[in-house]
Amino acid sequence: MTDNQKKELKLLCFVNWMVARKFDDDFGVRDLDSLKSVVNLPGNGSLTCFLGERLSNRKDLYSQLGWFVYYMISGEPFISKNRSVVLLMLIWALNYYRLEFDVEALTDFIIMLDPLKQGNSDISLWLSNNCR
Numbered sequence: 001m002t003d004n005q006k007k008e009l010k011l012l013c014f015v016n017w018m019v020a021r022k023f024d025d026d027f028g029v030r031d032l033d034s035l036k037s038v039v040n041l042p043g044n045g046s047l048t049c050f051l052g053e054r055l056s057n058r059k060d061l062y063s064q065l066g067w068f069v070y071y072m073i074s075g076e077p078f079i080s081k082n083r084s085v086v087l088l089m090l091i092w093a094l095n096y097y098r099l100e101f102d103v104e105a106l107t108d109f110i111i112m113l114d115p116l117k118q119g120n121s122d123i124s125l126w127l128s129n130n131c132r
Contacts, residue, residue: 001036004046008039011050016078016085025080034075041067049093058128061097065090066124074115083110094131101131 001009013029020027029035039047041064049055049064072086087110094101109126 001040002044002046004048004051005036005039008047008050009035012038012077012085012089015088016081019081019084019088020079023081023084027081028079029077030079031075031077034071035077037075038068038071038077049097050089052096055097058097058099061093062124062128062131063120065093065127066120066122069110069113069123070115070118070120073110073113086110099131105130 012035017027019025041047047064047068049061050068055061055064068089069086072082076082078085087107090106090110091103094106109130113123
C-alpha cells in the first residue's frame with residue numbers, strides 16, 4: 001500500500017468512528033480487504049480527492065468518487081454506517097470542489113443505490129449529471 005492509501009484508510013476509519021459514535025452504533029472494520037479495495041484505484045492509484053489534492057479535471061473527480069461509492073457500498077467494509085460514511089465523504093468532497101448539488105437528491109441516490117445493478121461508471125455518470 002502507498003502512503004496515500006494508508007492515510008485514506010485512517011481517514012475512513014476515523015469518519016466511521018465519528019458517525020457511529022454520533023448515532024450510538026457499533027464501529028469498526030468488518031472486512032479489511034474490502035476496505036483496502038476502496039482506496040486502491042487501478043494502477044495502484046488512490047483517492048487523492050479526499051486528501052485535499054486538487055484534481056486537474058472533473059472527470060477524474062467523478063471517477064474517483066464513483067469508485068469510492070461503489071466499493072464502499074458493495075463491500076460494506078465497516079460493521080455499520082457504511083452509507084452514512086459515503087454520504088458524509090461525498091458532501092465534504094463536493095463542497096471542497098465547490099460543486100453545486102442537491103443534498104436530498106444525493107441522499108436518496110445513496111440510499112437507493114444497488115451495486116448489483118449499478119457499477120462505478122454508472123455512479124460516476126450520475127454524479128457528473130447532478131453535481132456541477
